[in-house]
Amino acid sequence: MNLSEFVWAAPEMTLLGLICVVLIADLFIDDDKRIVTFWLAMLSVGITALTVLWTDPGHGIVIFDGSYISDSLSQILKLGCALFVGIGFVYARDYLIANDLHKGEFYLLSLFGLLGMLIMISANSMLTMYLGLETLALSMYALVAIDRNNVVSAEAAMKYFVLGAIASGCLLYGISWIYGVTGSLQFHEIAAAIAADPGLNNLPLWFGLAFLIVGIAFKFGGVPFHMWLPDVYQGARTPVTLYLATAPKLAALALALRILVGGLGGLQDTWGQMVMIVAVLSLLVGNIVALAQTNIKRMLGYSTIAHVGFILLALFVGTEQGNAAALFYTLTYVVAAAGAFGVIILMSRGGFEAHNISDIKGLNERSPWFAAMMMLLMFSMAGIPPLVGFFGKLNVIAALLDANYTGLAILSVVASVIGAFYYLRVIWYMYFEAAEDQAVLQSGTDTRVVLSLNSLAVLALGIMPGWLWTLCVQVFAAS
């Protein structure tokens, strides 16, 4: 090992250092000055993002004896994670203050989670991946339970913890089988071992693979390993839900891409089938069950499952185009999800919690601007052009048709028509129903500006999707 290698891991190390600073500083900050912690956390996220930009790995650099990789995929995903954690902080702040939850722990746990995500994204070995995953998962369990007097939150956290531990166990068990068969934990060595000996492509490896898929599907929230997701989305306080719904999805994509494509790309025929089944089930179950939901966070939870179905469908194709489509879809979905939860947070102010879809009734009377923003987000998720969600779906359909999976392409669009209903229901409640209370939305100017920009981004990205798509294609063409 060479000391100069450390420079490539600068984002993680910087963030870790900054977390320590925030942690100690927060000890000496009074409750009424907690806003300082917010700014320190924002600063940490910003500096981390700048460090990511500063370390340009070119065509990819592997360091720490093959445990850590920095490449264009890690750059784009890390920037995404930092961005959405930062946006989440802005949305969360006023809500936390209003609900007497404004503690340093929220920011610290979120930052630790971000560290876990960065490690996952840059993992080049199973152990690094697992390390990052657990850092993220433990932070998220604690975040879900941050309102400790709230029974629902506590229940959600418990459920998440137990199921998450089982999923991690499955993943670790799968890793041990893969290690046993291929003799390595590093992705490129695993890939080389499989390429060198086709005889390895056999039952023991498939057995391990099945457990890996369970772990990955759990982290994504793919059916039938999705049971935790609606409960946790519903049970967690909304800023935590927003946190769960955005950046960790990018990390989960890295998990899938690094392990399945990077390490086990040679077994695409085998894992492709498993991923396809999970994807199809997610599309159908997510969309159909979401129809019946009355809790808006739960509904968005099932909607997430449906979107995960699209992402997994793109991964299943196994081509560079499919991978690029998965990346594009995840990035753009997360933009819309952040905005949607942002609007829910916005409506939850002043002790009132927006739980039910009916709570957004008549938003057009109360705030035409944010009703229009929410409409954009919902139509983007439903896949109406020219919003960016449409181009996400378009790329997935193109990848599917390119690989001659016409049936799956048709299935996916029909599933999204089913899904359109519950997005339309949100718009129906906002526009066609009278408001039940006329309270003016309270929120800081910065929240309003960020939320507006966030929502308009789905339109802007939809009008100019070319650059992002080119970027996504380049990520996989380079590697």
Place this chain on the structure above:
Amino acid sequence: MSQHLLSILIWLPIFGGFALLAIGDAGDYKSARAGMMRNVALALSAVTFILSTGLYTGFDNAATGMQFIERMEWIASLGVHYYLGVDGISAPLILLTTFITPLVVIAGWDSIKTRPAQYFAAFLILEGLMIGVFAALDGILFYVFWEFMLVPMFLIIGVWGGANRIYATLKFFLYTFLGSVLMLVAFVYLYRQTGSFDLFGWMDAPLSMTAQKMIFIAFLAAFAVKVPMWPVHTWLPDAHVEAPTGGSVILAAIMLKMGGYGFIRLSLPIVPDGSEYFSGLMIALSLIAVAYIGLVALMQTDMKKLIAYSSIAHMGFVTLGFFLLWSIDGPTGAVLGMQGGMVQMISHGVISGAMFLCVGVLYDRMHSRQIADYGGVANTMPTFAAFMVLFAMANAGLPGTSGFVGEFMVIIASFKANFWFAFVAATTLILGAAYTLWMIKRVIYGEVANDNVARLTDLNRREFLVLAILAVSVLLLGLWPAPLVDMMNVTIEQLIETIGQSKL
């Protein structure tokens, strides 16, 4: 300017609509601000119409291919272009759109009490999007306009509609959305085959029979819902009944034409062999629409529903005219059928718009659409009665009105194809007259039915202006359809030549 005319026609109303949204209204339709919004909306739609006449004056009837072309790269990595152009098929439809929209704005002048700025903005944005559909020559651009068009209409029906509006608008959205996503899959398939989203590239690409059949079915799913053809027409009566008057007018006058336009622009030239294979089915469905839906219309007790079913029956003529091609020997009959379909689209646009406006005039006064609530309206509203009788006659296909021309051309063409096609199609002459005139008899003529009718007041200046403009155009198109037919002649001949070449 003329080289950017289409872009101006598309974006002027759209940006104007967003400006109205941004300024907003105080909520009160009587406020000065709401009044200003109405004037701005009218001015924008009127300017758009005046500009669009440039399409007519600058149009070269003898030229083949597209005119007013604009093309630039939009999404390079996906091969998508911002590609606009019109020919003899799309130019009249764009003119119809710009002609109807100002009338709709006037018609909503003081009958819209809630959120007038949003209402007018929705119509302006919708206008731009509809023009975009007719002008787009790139698959994705077409799809963007086609799909986003649902959004303003969804809100128009949902916010300003009748009692059962939410059911109607959701049904409208989901029906059309399901149809169009299948079209999207076909688009992406064609993109994979040709490497671009250029509609003309698709027309030249060779395709296997299986692919052509699949693509035809995917297109059919999108366009049959939009036309709408039997048996996927059930969203239309619901949407029409619940929509505000302006929404019904736009829906009947223009949005239904999207389906017919899709067949003639995409299905026929891109998958000619697939279209030939399914032409028997298409003719059968069209004839069912003409005859069966005509009978259904006869039984309606709600005026808007009656006109909605009559629309479906009339649109049956459009699809009939388009798909007669392979049943006729010789090109003249084919040209006649297709021209008849096109003329029928334009004429139905004007007539159905006028009929819905007439019902709107009555509804504003009586708040009822039930035929049974009326009777003897001619006694209290003589001017209105004169207009409504004229439009009803046109709807029934009286010679001298525009309704006659298209239907007659299609019937002649179907005679050349098969006696029985013509026989069934001609039942419309009886059924159309029966349902329309029976409604007129019950609503307009007879003794004054009740006190409410006795208290009716005749048209105000605004309503008179709108109906008079429509009446003049109905007569003009009926007596002198030559300018319209000349405009589309060359394009249709060229189109039939394209369709005649097998792509197998």
